[in-house]
Amino acid sequence: MGLFSKIKQVLLFQPTERKEKFILPPYEGNSESVSESGKVSAKYEKNLTWMKSRFSVPQNNDIVLREFTLKNGARAFLVHIDGMVRSVTVNEFILKPLMLTEFSGKNLKQQVADTIQINSMKQKERMADAESGVLIGDTVVFVEGVNAVYVCETKGFDKRSVGKPENESSIKGAQEAFSESIRTNTTLIRRIVRSPNLVTEFIQIGTINRNPCGVMYLKGLANPALVEEVKRRIGSLSSDFLYGSGMVEQMIEDGPLRLLPNLLSTERPDAVAHHLCQGRVAVVVEGTPQVLVMPVGISNLIKSPEDAQMRWQYATLTRLTRALAILLSALLPGFFVAIVNFHRGMIPTELLIAIAKTQENVPLPAMVEMLLMEFSFELIREAGIRVPGVIGGTIGIVGGLILGQAAVAANLISPLTIIVIAVTGISSFAITDFSFAFGMRIVRVLFIILAGLFGFFGLGIGIAAVMALTCAQQTFGVGEFSPKIPKTNFKSFFVYAPPPWKKELRPDDLNPAHLHNQPKISRRWILKKGEKHEQ
Amino acid sequence: MNNESALGGREIKGLLCMAILPKLFFSLLPDGVGAVGTAVWYTQLLSFGFSLLFLFAMLHLMSLYPGQTLPKIFQSVLGKGFGMVLGTLFYLYFVAYTADHLGEAVQLIKIYNFPTTPFWVFTVGFLFVAWLICRYGLKGVAKSASLFFVPVLIAVFAALAIGSKQYDWNLFFPAGGYGFIRSGMGVLGGLSVYVDLILILSVVTTEKTNLKTFGFRGMLLCGGAVVLSFLGYLLTFGYRSSQGKTVGLVEIVQNVYFNQLFQRMEAVFFLVMVIAVTMGTCIWFYLTVSLYSTIYEIKEKRELLLPNLLMIFALATVSQVQTKEFSQTAAILFRYSGGVLFLCCILVWLLGMVRKKVKKHG
Numbered sequence: 081m082g083l084f085s086k087i088k089q090v091l092l093f094q095p096t097e098r099k100e101k102f103i104l105p106p107y108e109g110n111s112e113s114v115s116e117s118g119k120v121s122a123k124y125e126k127n128l129t130w131m132k133s134r135f136s137v138p139q140n141n142d143i144v145l146r147e148f149t150l151k152n153g154a155r156a157f158l159v160h161i162d163g164m165v166r167s168v169t170v171n172e173f174i175l176k177p178l179m180l181t182e183f184s185g186k187n188l189k190q191q192v193a194d195t196i197q198i199n200s201m202k203q204k205e206r207m208a209d210a211e212s213g214v215l216i217g218d219t220v221v222f223v224e225g226v227n228a229v230y231v232c233e234t235k236g237f238d239k240r241s242v243g244k245p246e247n248e249s250s251i252k253g254a255q256e257a258f259s260e261s262i263r264t265n266t267t268l269i270r271r272i273v274r275s276p277n278l279v280t281e282f283i284q285i286g287t288i289n290r291n292p293c294g295v296m297y298l299k300g301l302a303n304p305a306l307v308e309e310v311k312r313r314i315g316s317l318s319s320d321f322l323y324g325s326g327m328v329e330q331m332i333e334d335g336p337l338r339l340l341p342n343l344l345s346t347e348r349p350d351a352v353a354h355h356l357c358q359g360r361v362a363v364v365v366e367g368t369p370q371v372l373v374m375p376v377g378i379s380n381l382i383k384s385p386e387d388a389q390m391r392w393q394y395a396t397l398t399r400l401t402r403a404l405a406i407l408l409s410a411l412l413p414g415f416f417v418a419i420v421n422f423h424r425g426m427i428p429t430e431l432l433i434a435i436a437k438t439q440e441n442v443p444l445p446a447m448v449e450m451l452l453m454e455f456s457f458e459l460i461r462e463a464g465i466r467v468p469g470v471i472g473g474t475i476g477i478v479g480g481l482i483l484g485q486a487a488v489a490a491n492l493i494s495p496l497t498i499i500v501i502a503v504t505g506i507s508s509f510a511i512t513d514f515s516f517a518f519g520m521r522i523v524r525v526l527f528i529i530l531a532g533l534f535g536f537f538g539l540g541i542g543i544a545a546v547m548a549l550t551c552a553q554q555t556f557g558v559g560e561f562s563p564k565i566p567k568t569n570f571k572s573f574f575v576y577a578p579p580p581w582k583k584e585l586r587p588d589d590l591n592p593a594h595l596h597n598q599p600k601i602s603r604r605w606i607l608k609k610g611e612k613h614e615q
Numbered sequence: 616m617n618n619e620s621a622l623g624g625r626e627i628k629g630l631l632c633m634a635i636l637p638k639l640f641f642s643l644l645p646d647g648v649g650a651v652g653t654a655v656w657y658t659q660l661l662s663f664g665f666s667l668l669f670l671f672a673m674l675h676l677m678s679l680y681p682g683q684t685l686p687k688i689f690q691s692v693l694g695k696g697f698g699m700v701l702g703t704l705f706y707l708y709f710v711a712y713t714a715d716h717l718g719e720a721v722q723l724i725k726i727y728n729f730p731t732t733p734f735w736v737f738t739v740g741f742l743f744v745a746w747l748i749c750r751y752g753l754k755g756v757a758k759s760a761s762l763f764f765v766p767v768l769i770a771v772f773a774a775l776a777i778g779s780k781q782y783d784w785n786l787f788f789p790a791g792g793y794g795f796i797r798s799g800m801g802v803l804g805g806l807s808v809y810v811d812l813i814l815i816l817s818v819v820t821t822e823k824t825n826l827k828t829f830g831f832r833g834m835l836l837c838g839g840a841v842v843l844s845f846l847g848y849l850l851t852f853g854y855r856s857s858q859g860k861t862v863g864l865v866e867i868v869q870n871v872y873f874n875q876l877f878q879r880m881e882a883v884f885f886l887v888m889v890i891a892v893t894m895g896t897c898i899w900f901y902l903t904v905s906l907y908s909t910i911y912e913i914k915e916k917r918e919l920l921l922p923n924l925l926m927i928f929a930l931a932t933v934s935q936v937q938t939k940e941f942s943q944t945a946a947i948l949f950r951y952s953g954g955v956l957f958l959c960c961i962l963v964w965l966l967g968m969v970r971k972k973v974k975k976h977g
Contacts, residue, residue: 423882540889552755
């Protein structure tokens with residue numbers, strides 16, 4: 081509407097034109113699949129009609145359906161999805177040879193197969209195979225008179241290259257991280273575990289999106305019952321849309337109500353390789369740069385793959401720091417609230433007076449103060465993650481420093497609370513596993529509330545409940561506090577990081593085929609000349 | 616939770632320690648010292664020795680009836696009807712025992728820190744956590760106990776070490792106590808500390824678990840902690856001033872100036888006490904339910920949890936509102952009833968041996 085007509089409309093009090101609102105009607109029509117899949121026919125028209133109806137050609141502009149004629153007069157067509165294939169490969173190694181080759185009358189099926197110059201080419205007899213081939217980026221070729229489809233691997237879509245781990249970074253050790261592509265991820269693992277026993281089994285998940293999901297394990301080492309259970313759980317999933325490891329994790333984990341995670345989700349191939357060699361199973365899912373490892377206990381969630389690359393003294397010190405960080409992260413605010421509210425006798429008089437002075441002008445009780453700061457901290461953290469790069473860092477500084485200082489100056493929060501929250505926040509960043517750190521945050525809030533209401537009584541029953549419940553639970557038949565509770569022969573737990581030459585045994589809670597990882601004396605050079613040792 | 620599978624050594628030790636050690640935080644120490652005076656430490660040592668003998672006697676009885684727990688053996692030895700009656704009496708005792716301990720713990724918490732808070736808040740707190748854990752069955756309870764028993768044991772010894780600053784070795788004498796009769800009664804009363812043994816043997820069988828080795832080790836740990844705690848308490852407060860004290864171990868550290876950063880540490884031991892009592896309640900509660908289900912052969916234990924929980928809550932509530940005379944009588948009954956239960960079991964053991972021999976010769 082022009083300016084003049086708008087003025088005229090206002091002056092003449094004309095009502096504005098109302099557009100009809102769109103109302104979403106209920107679904108009408110056939111929601112079933114367009115056509116039933118069956119065997120590939122030797123009849124050209126039948127196959128062509130089926131493929132066209134299945135992929136909604138010509139409405140669906142993503143689909144390339146190219147019809148052509150062979151030199152012997154037989155009609156043929158190929159189908160692929162635009163953007164998911166390498167066009168050069170299709171043109172040079174499928175179309176060109178097929179269109180230029182002279183075929184004799186005998187055994188056309190084999191002649192076509194020999195003509196296509198693709199290393200990974202399969203002859204399939206079911207239309208469903210043709211359909212799934214197209215969907216994953218392959219090119220399918222149908223030839224008149226041939227009752228098979230040629231599924232040629234021509235994948236060539238864009239994907240992110242292998243980058244550095246962003247959430248599990250380390251100074252020593254590998255600097256490669258998984259990407260979104262399942263094939264890249266399985267290759268990254270296979271490059272570390274160069275064993276013919278490393279098996280990858282693909283299972284399709286999601287009835288609509290048909291996402292590939294790879295179950296990786298070392299045959300002859302991983303407990304077959306464990307492998308079967310993982311495959312059973314993944315294979316049983318029934319949902320239209322399943323994408324990425326996060327969704328799969330939630331679909332196959334034990335105890336969805338638990339606060340702490342019970343599967344390891346890592347972006348590091350070296351970590352997955354290490355766990356596979358201990359007898360665990362990995363699940364690689366297309367779509368997210370994380371791979372799931374199972375079964376794991378809490379001891380696995382607080383370790384870093386970097387520990388194995390460091391000398392045992394340093395690694396042990398690092399783990400000790402991490403263990404303390406976990407304790408601080410979960411308990412410090414609760415302890416502070418309990419002591420300040422209920423157990424002041426613990427604190428020396430001078431310190432108590434200092435605390436009282438800082439809280440003198442603060443109108444809020446210690447528990448509310450702490451919860452408020454906890455919420456602010458979470459807000460800053462969340463905003464820092466969502467806001468792009470440089471600004472994200474700035475939010476942290478602005479939020480942390482300026483807001484904190486202003487809150488203290490305005491007598492909203494006592495300085496001690498800021499210190500406690502800051503130490504807690506830093507401690508939570510020292511936890512290696514993202515999900516575990518998340519769980520700890522929930523536990524922390526629970527402890528603050530319990531301590532605020534009942535002091536050490538609340539904290540005591542809170543600790544007992546959280547620890548005992550975690551301890552009583554199992555993941556894929558393995559205890560959360562395994563290998564310590566129930567006690568096993570495996571020496572590495574929470575803090576002590578044994579040197580590589582002391583890691584003779586695998587964790588026996590996994591019941592692997594071989595318990596021994598290496599002989600008692602793995603550094604044979606320490607033996608005297610001619611001396612033998614027991615294997 | 617119906618799966619009562621084999622327990623490991625650490626789990627057996629955990630169950631024993633977490634059932635016995637929480638009592639050190641109750642009025643057990645002042646009451647014991649008040650009853651037998653300076654003789655308390657060796658009367659406790661004797662009680663511990665007798666309970667060890669009792670353990671071996673029960674293990675022998677269980678070896679005579681392989682694969683059976685104590686309530687089932689009662690039925691095999693005494694006949695189904697009488698065995699069930701005896702088992703039911705044991706069950707009722709342990710329900711009252713759990714409620715009594717819970718009531719005492721709640722009372723201590725109220726005296727110590729929360730005088731105006733209604734007692735049901737704490738009772739519900741303890742029982743709710745116990746119910747949560749008990750849903751995971753014996754294995755879950757035992758695993759939880761095995762997680763906590765080492766820290767609690769360390770805390771007990773740490774309390775005794777911290778309290779050593781105020782030990783007065785003159786209070787050790789005169790070592791004779793109040794004479795033989797009262798000391799003898801003290802030995803009998805001391806057996807009640809280890810009455811939880813019966814509960815554990817009511818659930819665990821010797822076939823699946825190495826009870827002999829790990830039960831013995833667990834008892835050694837508990838016995839050591841109990842005897843040393845009595846000794847520490849005696850050396851701190853003496854036999855005269857121990858009357859009127861309430862929170863046993865926590866009181867030992869109450870008057871000790873720890874350091875410049877933490878003036879007093881009793882709050883930390885209060886925290887340990889709460890954790891220990893929570894786990895203790897969980898074990899007593901679960902084993903009591905398990906005892907009942909064994910006697911009446913009820914497979915679905917989960918359904919028994921709530922009724923038992925309500926019963927224990929009701930009894931614990933009664934213990935809060937009872938008269939002084941009633942509570943004193945109940946305390947005396949609980950002090951000596953452990954010995955009576957032991958005696959019943961010993962009689963069953965003797966009868967069991969006789970029956971086996973008669974059967975062998977017959």
